[in-house]
């Protein structure tokens with residue numbers, strides 16, 4: 001069952017992504033959507049919005065994102081300015097696709113929402129919600145010192161939300177293909193808010209009859225099949241395992257001394273589970289990561305499966321599941337033959353009984369984990385292989401793999 005992604009409004013829930021068209025006719029051959037519902041405004045952007053001077057929210061190779069205020073309402077937004085031509089190539093189609101994907105995900109609260117679209121002579125401007133992404137990138141906490149970094153409980157909550165967003169996208173056959181800490185924003189950083197997924201510039205629509213093979217992504221987060229030029233699928237997004245590793249430890253598991261070493265680490269799934277930062281973690285968290293850092297996409301856990309992973313269950317959910325299991329074990333035990341001895345329990349006996357039940361629950365939980373670990377080792381999950389990994393360096397950011405003609409200069 002696809003987990004229901006929190007929706008914004010009932011109106012948003014009813015939005016369709018392809019007005020009067022089938023999904024097939026709205027998709028071109030490379031997995032790009034080509035129809036949008038948004039009205040592209042051609043009047044002057046600055047007539048309606050004031051750019052906040054000096055407030056650049058972010059910059060990618062394709063875009064610069066600036067904070068702005070809508071004159072009519074006084075509300076704040078993030079304006080993403082995207083150049084239409086990049087080194088002589090018309091990239092408008094890619095921008096239209098990004099708009100279409102944002103429209104498709106309009107009912108999912110875990111995805112940034114699109115407010116307005118403008119077309120200027122050389123750029124398109126995507127006016128995105130800002131207030132809900134005011135806490136910045138989760139990258140900042142990933143590179144912070146341990147005392148300022150995410151607590152394990154925070155990672156669990158945020159990871160659940162990321163997976164809700166990704167499961168929603170996958171249910172619509174969209175693969176993001178660039179999930180990394182820079183593309184997961186927070187609604188606030190103190191107190192820690194909720195996540196918003198941004199940047200659908202590399203995303204693609206999947207369809208059964210068509211194989212997509214493209215070289216794209218960011219080196220540390222790219223999946224082995226992308227490096228091997230093998231077909232891309234929703235499993236390609238499950239580099240979420242890398243995200244979980246980074247969020248929990250501050251270490252980028254595949255990062256090598258240079259790009260080649262990083263690629264080698266990825267293609268061999270050269271990842272160390274012996275790092276000190278991993279040793280202190282809940283075993284279920286490590287098992288979660290192991291279920292995703294797998295070479296064969298078919299063997300990786302899906303977003304839905306991840307959402308049901310024991311690590312991401314709340315204490316209450318885990319306890320409820322164990323109680324159900326225990327009840328089924330108890331009911332399967334045959335009734336004892338009556339001996340004529342009174343079966344009435346005293347209060348002390350009942351208390352003792354409860355104690356035994358708790359003990360039994362703990363044993364069952366441990367057994368479940370042990371079993372999972374054994375089976376994943378059988379599936380060929382890497383033993384403690386030596387990997388070259390290290391903490392992030394602020395200045396160290398690889399360019400996206402895709403050959404992008406020219407830098408975006410704004």
Ligand SMILES: Nc1ncnc2c1ncn2[C@@H]1O[C@H](COP(=O)(O)OP(=O)(O)OP(=O)(O)O)[C@@H](O)[C@H]1O
Pocket residue numbers: 057058059060061062063064065078080112128129130133134136137178182183185198199200201400
């Ligand atoms: N809605 C938003 N609110 C606040 N900041 C944002 C918002 N959207 C994007 N940003 C910031 O701007 C950065 C660049 O945006 P985005 O990733 O969409 O651009 P891009 O050119 O497609 O990037 P890349 O080259 O990494 O693919 C983000 O990493 C984020 O820090």
